[in-house]
Amino acid sequence: MHTIKRSPILKLVVAVALNLGVLLLCQQYWRTTGEDGGIARSGRAATAGDRSAEQILIQQGHQHIPIVLTNAQFHIIFFDSSNINKVPEELYLTHDVAIPYDIPAWTAADSAALRTAMGYDMMMALLKPEYNLHEDVHEKEQLDFARSARGERVYKSLWNFLRPVFESLPGDTSAEKERVFIKELAPKRADVDFFLRLEKRLYPFLHLKHRTSFTLFDSYKGKGFVLCAGNNQFKFIVSSIQAIRRLQPDLPIQLFHMGEGDLSKERQEYVREMTHNIEVVDITEVLDNDHMRLGGWSIKAYSMLASRFEEVILVDSDAYFLQDPAKLFDDPGYKATGGLFFYDRTLFTDWHAGPNFLRSMMPIMSTLPTQLRSFRGISQHEQESGVVVINKKTRLNGLLAICKMNSKWERDLVSYRVFYGDKETFWTGFEMAQEPYAFMRTYGSVVGELRDDPVKEIERLEAALENEDESHPRSEREKQKDQDEIQYHKRRPVLEKEAVCGAQLHLDHLGQPMWWNGGLMRNKNEGVQRILDFKYWMMAGGMSEHRERNVRDKELQRELLWDLGKESMDDVEKDAVEDPEWIFHESCMYGGEARLLEEEKKRLTESYIEMDRVGKEDEAKIKSGESVDPKVHDWDSM
CATH class of the missing domain: 3.90.550.10 (Spore Coat Polysaccharide Biosynthesis Protein SpsA; Chain A)
Incomplete structure (x- = not known):
């Protein structure tokens, strides 16, 4: 030892050896604790209860699942860009894609942790009911959406962990496997018991014909x-x-x-x-x-x-639809994510209830929400739910979260008060479960008629009422329709710009008319009962530089300017071609290019109008008590 103290070379050799030893120990430690995504933990011997959990897994054919048993009972994940899923780069040209942060996978270590005091405490916190079946809930504070979101994400991880276990159980049918799962596994395994109780707490509506979501899941085909x-x-x-x-x-x-x-x-x-x-x-x-x-x-x-x-x-x-709706199953955004949504019109600025609600219940969101109009204070309306496409085999947990937001007390006290009906519950439900989804990139557009001159239209209608052809008298109902339309035109603002008025149109990923919602009337919201003439369409804006010109938040403005390489918002405005704008009560859009609808698509709209006429006639007969046979109509020739 005396020699070591005096020799610099020996000191260096010892120091290097010690450092190498520490490094090897750290590598072994990281390899052990890194398998399940956890943070640093100290090891311990497996207990008898732990070994029984491992044995059950092995019996079910899951030898490949690593069993890491440690003192720490919960995972802490530090999210960064390396965790996110990848999608084809070109998809961003046509869609806005929500990339969720990875939810930690449930492991055998988590299952073992459920037997501990902390595990029991965590289970009880997530299983605590917010209200009972027949309770009349009055206070929205009683509904803890943040806790529900946590429970849904835990449920998702546990669902993915137990699904292979369920599939490996004996039985020729899902119902037989379900009986084994509930009767034999649940009493022995804390994770199965916890899964069943958590499902009952979050999604009790599943259990009318099915005891678990697995049998419902297995029933889906095609x-x-x-x-x-x-x-x-x-x-x-x-x-x-x-x-x-x-x-x-x-x-x-x-x-x-x-x-x-x-x-x-x-x-x-x-x-x-x-x-x-x-x-x-x-x-x-x-x-x-x-x-x-x-x-x-x-x-x-x-x-x-x-x-x-x-x-x-x-x-x-x-x-x-103006195209075969089955094409949506081949949409690249849907194929990449399993959930395809469409944007609504840009309406009503400076709205903060929705973003504040989402921030309050989800500290972790996907990559998309902060880019949305609603988060930027540009539009209260984000999604139009007239058409929604979901792959339930890959996105069941997202759909379950959507349904939870549409349950009685959740919708009456929170969801439908924060949002306008069910529309935003689709993408926010996917956010709660951290499922990927895609929005078609263009906003709600318009299809219908080129805007007529309101003054001339009023004069025409008033002249028709005053100079009625006595040989063809019209009913009081028909006269009232004209009166209603006169009042409608009197409320209309006079615009210098060209406008298209009618129904809200949605485009495919190539920018072509795909479908519209709002029916066949000129303006169903204003009560003008006149069939729309489908001749023109106008495209709304989308993900473009100038769409953010109305950002009011100074911090967001600085981020935007940095992203765009601009010095001021004036520079953004100067370079922009303005998005078309909606006149909501008019159902009109102006400021864009009015385009003629293709003849083939126009013929489709004419056939829909004829189908609608026949359907309404049959509805009137049914209402009067008559027996009606729809097969007498040649629908294909309409």
């Missing part, structure tokens, strides 16, 4: 369309369904309702007979309505969940 209608929507749904059939003759359709009190037997029978490969389904016979308490828009998300399709396109009763 592709198809889902629509929803009650008696009030029946007059629209006839032409909407026939419009799908005109362009897509093969894929099945399911029409959902909430029982005979919602859609009468006569109307159900009419739908079954009006076309081929169509089913009429009472959703309350598939999912538990005691927990959903459906009404209005809320049936839409649940119908997607209840449908028998693996890949599903949800279509509103007043939505019509």
Whole structure:
């Protein structure tokens, strides 16, 4: 030792050896703790309970799952750009893509941790009910969306972990496997028991015909369309369904309702007979309505969940297609993410309720929300839910989160108060579960008529009322329609700019008209009962530099200017071609190029108008008690 102290060379050799030893120990330590994404932890011997968990996994064929048993019971993940999923670079040219941060995978170590005091405490916190089945909830503070979001993300990780276990169980059917899962595994395994109870807490509506989501999941097959209608929507749904059939003759359709009190037997029978490969389904016979308490828009998300399709396109009763809707299954944004949404119109600035709500319940969001108009204070409306496309085999957890936001108390006290109905619950539900999704890049556009001169239109209508042809007298109802339209035109602002007025149009990823919603009337919101003349369309803005010119937040402005390489917002404004703007009550858009609708698409709209006329005539007969046979109509020739 005396020699070592005096020799610099020996000191150097010892120092190097010690450092190498420490480095090897650290490498071994990181290799052990890094397998399950955890932070630094000290090891310990496995307990008897831990070994039984490992044995069960091995018995189920999961020898490849690493068993890392340590003192620390919970994972802490530091998110960075290396965690995010990748999508094709060219996709960003046509879509806005939400890339979620990876939720840590559930491991055997997590399962073992459930037997500890801390594990038990965590379970109890997530399983605590917010309200009971028959409780009348009045205080929105009772609904903890942040805790629900945490529970949904934990559920997602556990679902993915236990799904292979479920598949490996003995039994020829999912129902047989489910019995083994509940009767034999749940009493022995804390993770299975926790999964079943967490599912019951978050999604109790699943358990009418199914004891777990796994059997419902296994029932999904193929592709198809889902629509929803009650008696009030029946007059629209006839032409909407026939419009799908005109362009897509093969894929099945399911029409959902909430029982005979919602859609009468006569109307159900009419739908079954009006076309081929169509089913009429009472959703309350598939999912538990005691927990959903459906009404209005809320049936839409649940119908997607209840449908028998693996890949599903949800279509509103007043939505019509200008191309084969099945093309949406081949959309590159949908294929990359499993969830395709469409933007609404840009309407109502300086709205903060939605962004504040999302920030309050989700400290971690995907890459997209902060880029959205609603987060930038540009538009209150973000998504239009007239058409939604979801792959339930890959995005079931996102759809379950959407449904949760549309449950009775969640929608009445929070979701539908923060947002306008169900629309924003689709992308925010995917955010809660951290599922990827894509928005078609263009905002809500318009299809319809080139704007007429309101003054001349008033003069024409008033002259028609004053100089009525006595040989062809019109009914009081027809005269009242003209009076309504006169009042409508008197409220219209006079614009110098060219405008297209009509229904909200949505484009495909190539920028071509794909579908519209809002029905066939000139302006359903203003009560002008005149059929729209579909001749022109105008494209709205999208993800472009100038769309952010209205950003008011100074910090966001600085970020934007840095991204665009500009010195001031004036430079952004100077280089921009202004986005077309909506006159909401007019259902008009001005400031863009008015384009002629292709003749083939115009003929489609004319056929839809004829289908709508026949459907409304049959609806009037049904309402009067007559028996109506839809097969007497030659729908294909309309």
